[in-house]
Amino acid sequence: MISQNTNKLNITEELLGISDIRVVSSEMDRNGHIIVRVESTVEKIPCRQCGKSTRPHGRSVICRMKHLPICGRPTFIEITPRRGKCEDCDGGATTTQQANWYERNSEYTKAYEKHAVISLIHSTIADVAIKEDLSCAAVQGIIDWHVVTEVNWDQIKKIGLLGIDEISLKKGFRDFVTVLTAKTEAEVQMLGVLKGREKATVTAFLKTMPKRLRRTISAVCTDMYEGFINGAREALGQDIPVIIDRFHVAQLYRKGFVQIRKSELKRLQKELSREEYQRLKPAIAVLCRKNPFSSADEKSS
CATH class of the missing domain: 3.30.420 (Nucleotidyltransferase; domain 5)
Incomplete structure (x- = not known):
């Protein structure tokens, strides 16, 4: 749950949907974005060269990634990964801990990337970019x-x-x-x-x-x-x-509905006087608004 006290929030690990982490702090910034700082609960850091366990060697730089929205607000996760130093490799190779819920150097969590790709179904890159406040290039990069x-x-x-x-x-x-x-x-x-x-x-x-x-x-x-x-x-x-998919079935119905409406309008224009046709316009407008197969209904189906 979220409890708000000024700009401080109480975000739980369960709410984020990420395992093997502990929430250190969470708050809402001046832009209304939720910022959650976490740390990994996994202690071991395998050496990137030999795979053996390393000893603690400080922390790396802060990583900030966009995550799934919470209560409709953009949410970002910050983590400062631990680093380990191998005592068995020549030169004491250092390794930065890598969690399974994000990719190294990525600006997004894996959950958010999958959310963005799924949002593209029955939509466009431009629409998703606007909805998610991303550039089209960023959405394209996630797809690639x-x-x-x-x-x-x-x-x-x-x-x-x-x-x-x-x-x-x-x-x-x-x-x-x-x-x-x-x-x-x-x-x-x-x-x-x-x-x-x-x-x-x-x-x-x-x-x-x-x-x-x-x-x-x-x-x-x-x-x-x-x-x-x-x-x-x-x-x-x-x-x-x-x-x-009912989205595509609705498209067919809508196409037929539009064709019938256009043909009927042409017929009425020929058969009715100008005054009679003008009186029908409000009813025609209402009929169009009540079209059960409109594009808005398709996207929500």
């Missing part, structure tokens, strides 16, 4: 960092609903990447980001999934792109149902 050809399936316990979605990196729907996600109950986990959207790429990736995880797939959710549908069936078999 997460492009993979294989995944460590040992870290995945269950798939649930397997999502296959494409993201267009440029205007005009050019230069795609494919995002694969696993949804179990309310949790969405990113499995990987693939370069392009070719059937062969998706099929090859899914074929690396072990049988124990395939048995946990309830369904595959994707758009109407045959490459994704056929790739999933080829890699996972015909027994797993493939369903169409």
Whole structure:
């Protein structure tokens, strides 16, 4: 929970969703950003050269990374990693402790990077950049960092609903990447980001999934792109149902709705007098606002 006393906050490790850390302090700065200072509870620092345990050797510079928002406010985590010195290596090699929840020299935690990539589904780089207060180059950099050809399936316990979605990196729907996600109950986990959207790429990736995880797939959710549908069936078999994302179904309904509305307007303009047609305009405007398949509804579906 968060309890506010002036600009001091009480942020817990559970609220951050990060293990092996202790919250040292937390506060809200003048910009309304939440700043959480943490330290690692892991004592051992393996030598980067020989892998043996090192002895304490001070701390490195402060690392500050953007994390998942708390109560809608931008949240940043600060950590000053411990350093260790190896007594077995020539020259006494020093090593900076590295935690598993962020990458060295990254400006974002791993959880935040995955959040940014998942936010791109049914959206654009420009939209996510505005929403997350990032540059388009920063969003593109996060995507590039997460492009993979294989995944460590040992870290995945269950798939649930397997999502296959494409993201267009440029205007005009050019230069795609494919995002694969696993949804179990309310949790969405990113499995990987693939370069392009070719059937062969998706099929090859899914074929690396072990049988124990395939048995946990309830369904595959994707758009109407045959490459994704056929790739999933080829890699996972015909027994797993493939369903169409309601976002794309809504797009089709909306397209039909707009076509009918335009044709009816043209017909009414021809059949009605100018005065009668003008009287209908308010009702037409209300009908358009109540369109159940508007783009706003699509994005929230």
